[in-house]
Amino acid sequence: MGSDTSAQDQTVSEAGEFGLIQRVTSGRAQPAATLLGPGDDAAVLAASDGRVVATTDVLVEQVHFRLAWSTPHQVGRKAVAVNLSDLAAMGAVPTGLLVGLGCPPETPTSVIDELSAGMWEEAQRVGAGLIGGDMVSAPALTISITALGDLQGRTPVTRSGACPGDVVAVAGRLGWAAAGLAVLGRGFRSPVAVVGAQRVPEPPYAAGPLAADAGATSMIDTSDGLLADLGHIAEASQVGIDLRDELIEVPQRLTEVASALGADARHWVLTGGEDQALAATFPPDQPLPEGWRAVGAVVEGSGVTVDGATYEGSSGWEHWR
């Protein structure tokens, strides 16, 4: 490493593993739940509920994100968001995150700095800390995050408790990330509203614990798309789910974008993933909690239908498929 290389211009190879860890962790304020933060063999996190909720999601460059389309800061936020929304879908509040980061030796340290700043920003939106991690050499930028959460006394809401007669409801945006992906895929960079939604989701974090408090019988985050993820609930609960077409809101903005691209906005809403909305089922005849809107009902049978009919078209994302 030349003596004229400033800290900003360094590659991760020049900074070294320990220097990088220092850059990512130093000067960051940890929330009260972090009893012991980064820098030791392991972190210690409060789990006053006597249980801990845990989930892992891995994002790989060129598979889950492109640095030509998103800044490292946006990728960092998204990597954290997709994990936090899994906690919300159980009815839990996030407490801590561990980050396993792999990157090629020639990666500029500025990429790691921005990535970690994005992670911290998203984590701090929900009061969670980055409590630990690992940094290794890898052929592609690989971000493996484990998110830990606190149920605060709630019963975890699984995918398997939906009963015929329950109301099916959603919280958060649907179809926006798919619209953004379609725009980016055609080489455009706007409208910003949909492109931004593809770059960084806005999961309705608070809606998860609210749904659990309201007695939600099942819940999932819609990372694979509404129909596909409701299909997971239907399968796990051994029920059918029938959406009512008139309740499926197609935002005017998505209709405009679809019109410009010759695409179908309703298809984005029903099948687009990556918005990290929440879908849940609730007992009938009671008000839905704040932020939730009804889209259908749980029925006897199996599978997911719209107004009683099978929806034609792709229904979700599966790796290697």
Next chain:
Amino acid sequence: MGSDTSAQDQTVSEAGEFGLIQRVTSGRAQPAATLLGPGDDAAVLAASDGRVVATTDVLVEQVHFRLAWSTPHQVGRKAVAVNLSDLAAMGAVPTGLLVGLGCPPETPTSVIDELSAGMWEEAQRVGAGLIGGDMVSAPALTISITALGDLQGRTPVTRSGACPGDVVAVAGRLGWAAAGLAVLGRGFRSPVAVVGAQRVPEPPYAAGPLAADAGATSMIDTSDGLLADLGHIAEASQVGIDLRDELIEVPQRLTEVASALGADARHWVLTGGEDQALAATFPPDQPLPEGWRAVGAVVEGSGVTVDGATYEGSSGWEHWR
């Protein structure tokens, strides 16, 4: 996928993400601490202590392991072992593991089957379960594991509590994995004892909680090598550490292997990583717990010496360096 393709011959691309997850998780018995296992948005793990200990380690093919040198089963065991030893080094008992797995689409499913069997085997040695995970497409086989553990009321043993006068002690094997790496690097496959140590470490899991119970003032697992990891303790505790050469055991087997290769067995013991031994400091004038042996003392000052002198030679492994 052709109808004549048996389940054994499939690639991960043919099996698909959900089929793979099914293969890895189905039919496995979860320990009592697993309140909700794989298959939902997140897992729920008991944390009756009111705290959870958490650590992440990432292993990448060609960086941390080679499938030419190790079977997928051995890689699975090692990937779990390096994480579990971090928990032991805090004084915790492992309870659950989450696995983020990336692999190329052409990877045979048999590799994933063996890898997960190895992970389960190592986890079950300590009574922990694989409680969750994620599987994605990636350019190289990438294994990111988060291990969660229970302190069972113990005070976590950090790296920063060593005091001048404390006894420095180690538990577990030292130098064996480095000897194995030297053997494999020269194209040999034996002696099995050292090659096996490189493929699968045997961390002294029980020695960690025993050390915590015995009042250890600091502890670390020796993933980077004894001198390097004691250096981390010295730095965090703002003390020096002086090893006594006569207390450094060099096993006869390592001396034989070193002699055959023209290498230095003592160097392997002092600097070789990947054995996942434990090193700790204890208050003086009390018996060491079972499995621990004294190797030196904590002194005023800084850095790590052997009989008062700086050890010449490489002192550990750092990524991208």
